Amino acid sequence: MKTESRLEKVLASGALAVTSECGPPRGALPEKVREKAGMLRGCVDAINVTDNQTAMVRMSSWAAGILIKQMGLDPVLQMVTRDRNRLAMQADIIGAYSLGINTMLCLSGDHPKFGDHPMAANVHDIDSVQLIQMVVKMRNEGKFQGGKDIDHPPKMFVGAAANPFADPFELRVMRLAKKVKAGADFIQTQCIYNLDKFETWMEGVRQRGLHEKVYILAGITPIKTAGMARYMKNRVPGMDVPDAIVKRMESVPKEQQPEEGIRIAVESIQRLKEVEGVSGFHIMAIEWEEKVPEILEKSGLLPRPEP
Amino acid sequence: MTDIFEPEIVAFCCHYCAYTAADMAGSKRISYPPNVKIIRVPCTGKVDAIHIMKALEKGADGVYVAGCLEGDCHFKTGNLRAAQRVRRVKALLEEIGFDSRRVEMILMSAGMGERFAQTAREFTEKIRELGPNPIRSAIQEQARRAAG
Amino acid sequence: MITAVRKPMEEIIACVSPYDRILLVGCNECVSVCSAGGRKEVALLSSALQMHFLKQGKTIEIREMTLERQCDPEYVEELVNYMDGADAVLSMACGCGVQTIAARFREKPVFPAVNTTFMGASERQGVWSERCQGCGDCVLGITGGICPIARCSKRLLNGPCGGSTKGKCEIDANVDCAWQLIWDRLKALGLEKRIEDVIEAKDWRTSRDGGPRKIVREDLAS
Incomplete structure (x- = not known):
């Protein structure tokens, strides 16, 4: 075991792991974090805490993560390279670890253009791959990125994102390989709606044996409404929502659409469970955390193992 | 001094269309206002933004650039370039709070004598309604001072 | 220029x-x-x-x-x-x-x-595009002649990010994804493998981050 991470233990045990996420509030109300995380208690192995997601200012990922930690749950510290340089990132990593956070996810982050501070400087001192390298180096070599020794290095279980649906598709397996090479321990993918394309990607992943080097958690986002399906299809970069999904959501009356969305999510999980190399699921129920237990229950992913 | 405002208008006319059209208007005895002072250019593509600006700066009440119909430019796209420049000048004029309607791009063919005359009449009337170039009095004042 | x-x-x-x-x-x-x-x-x-x-x-x-x-x-x-x-x-x-x-x-x-x-180049008459940020340590030799620092919206040295869509950047459909261009060019050069080489974190000292820069050519300086 490389770390104390509960997620690592579950994955190492061979069980399908389950993570979910919690977007911190846009204000200083700790209750909001506790409320969201509370809904996930007992259902997931770790809770991702987003880092200024969609480039909107929110409670910091590590602070919200600590609130979650205090509840006896396991946060995954998300960190984007957009907002901080390598000094600030390493400082936050050490700080988070000193308070018991042992799992993180390395991202580049959405461009500020999409958020409420489009006028902000875009830092990107390092990129997501280099962030993986940095955290792994901190853990494995006990060294800062700059090369000096760390007195009591943080031992993070290191995650990265993969988007099997972005362009160019032919590059997507190579890109995963690159993140594995950089030292990623686990991967959480973009929301999967186009299962065929995901399976094609996984085939490429298996051909390279990457599934044996990294745990891949398949990303699932239940769709609430037909409108949301259309929005994601047309407006969200790097998102692949097939027409069939949009049509299926549209085919039921509005009040039944949430139910249909959950049904789709459950069916997806059931199909993806059978895909070799899928080590678990990452459920991103955006502002719909209360449905996560239901989805997991119906997918046969409960109860969670005690590693 | 008279109170009647007679606009002074500068028309940059392409040799291959508007200028010939003006000629035709003349030979057909179609009258157009004497307010319009024609400057013949080999192509409206030759008209630079500064030419239009200088005309206004020196007191012209209106300026128009008359070029060939789309696709008919003797030099392929000179008329389109002129139209783009006119747009740019209009934007600049708006930026300094100067009524950009005093500048226009007009298209016609060499055979359109009547259209030339009509355009000249319409543009003159429009400028007459807009009144004198607002910097005219300043220029006259300057001239008076220069004359001592 | x-x-x-x-x-x-x-x-x-x-x-x-x-x-x-x-x-x-x-x-x-x-x-x-x-x-x-x-x-x-x-x-x-x-x-x-x-x-x-x-x-x-x-x-x-x-x-x-x-x-x-x-x-x-x-x-x-x-x-x-x-x-x-x-x-x-x-x-x-x-x-x-x-x-x-x-x-x-x-x-x-x-x-x-x-x-x-x-600092840009002319794409065609009347259109100029950013091409260089003067980082002081040129990477064009390993990125197929396309600069990710100047041309990737997130200046990723290991791109593309997940927002690359049909060759365009997530910030604007009129902006080319630099990493798509790099990938296409590496392919044309037969250097596909290179996309998997991790480009290490950049030393920004040669860029503005190291303070205002100066070039002194002893052989020319008076």
């Missing part, structure tokens, strides 16, 4: 309003090529300013000058004879030119009439 665009007239007017005699100085180099601050633009701006003030009943004196290279003290020296006749200088050169004038003529206010924008 260094590209620039004229500032809004309102801003320029506000700068020069307190003065009666303006020395308006263009530059024959980059800003001429990108039609922002060459001889022609100087004449146009001069005319527009003249008209604006005339309209308000104010007469100002504008002397137009366009130097060979405004970022070079040797050429800026040419202004020396005109400075006494000017209350302020309005420069249409890039920021380097403005500063060269400001450094040479310390008692004269100098205002920029353009916003210096980027």
Whole structure:
């Protein structure tokens, strides 16, 4: 075991792991974090805490993560390279670890253009791959990125994102390989709606044996409404929502659409469970955390193992 | 001094269309206002933004650039370039709070004598309604001072 | 070249309003090529300013000058004879030119009439695009001749990110995804494998982050 991470233990045990996420509030109300995380208690192995997601200012990922930690749950510290340089990132990593956070996810982050501070400087001192390298180096070599020794290095279980649906598709397996090479321990993918394309990607992943080097958690986002399906299809970069999904959501009356969305999510999980190399699921129920237990229950992913 | 405002208008006319059209208007005895002072250019593509600006700066009440119909430019796209420049000048004029309607791009063919005359009449009337170039009095004042 | 665009007239007017005699100085180099601050633009701006003030009943004196290279003290020296006749200088050169004038003529206010924008190349007539950020440690040799620092919106050295869609960047469908271009080019060069090489975190000391930069050529310096 490389770390104390509960997620690592579950994955190492061979069980399908389950993570979910919690977007911190846009204000200083700790209750909001506790409320969201509370809904996930007992259902997931770790809770991702987003880092200024969609480039909107929110409670910091590590602070919200600590609130979650205090509840006896396991946060995954998300960190984007957009907002901080390598000094600030390493400082936050050490700080988070000193308070018991042992799992993180390395991202580049959405461009500020999409958020409420489009006028902000875009830092990107390092990129997501280099962030993986940095955290792994901190853990494995006990060294800062700059090369000096760390007195009591943080031992993070290191995650990265993969988007099997972005362009160019032919590059997507190579890109995963690159993140594995950089030292990623686990991967959480973009929301999967186009299962065929995901399976094609996984085939490429298996051909390279990457599934044996990294745990891949398949990303699932239940769709609430037909409108949301259309929005994601047309407006969200790097998102692949097939027409069939949009049509299926549209085919039921509005009040039944949430139910249909959950049904789709459950069916997806059931199909993806059978895909070799899928080590678990990452459920991103955006502002719909209360449905996560239901989805997991119906997918046969409960109860969670005690590693 | 008279109170009647007679606009002074500068028309940059392409040799291959508007200028010939003006000629035709003349030979057909179609009258157009004497307010319009024609400057013949080999192509409206030759008209630079500064030419239009200088005309206004020196007191012209209106300026128009008359070029060939789309696709008919003797030099392929000179008329389109002129139209783009006119747009740019209009934007600049708006930026300094100067009524950009005093500048226009007009298209016609060499055979359109009547259209030339009509355009000249319409543009003159429009400028007459807009009144004198607002910097005219300043220029006259300057001239008076220069004359001592 | 260094590209620039004229500032809004309102801003320029506000700068020069307190003065009666303006020395308006263009530059024959980059800003001429990108039609922002060459001889022609100087004449146009001069005319527009003249008209604006005339309209308000104010007469100002504008002397137009366009130097060979405004970022070079040797050429800026040419202004020396005109400075006494000017209350302020309005420069249409890039920021380097403005500063060269400001450094040479310390008692004269100098205002920029353009916003210096980027180091770019001409894509076609009238269109310029950013190509270089002057990071001081060129990576073009390993990125297929396409700069991810200047051309990737997140300046990723290990792209593309998940927002690359049909060859375009997530921030704007009119912006090419630099990493798609890099990938296409590496393929054309038969260097696909290279995309898996992790490019290490950059040492930004050679860039602006290391403080203002200077080049001293001992063999040339006087």
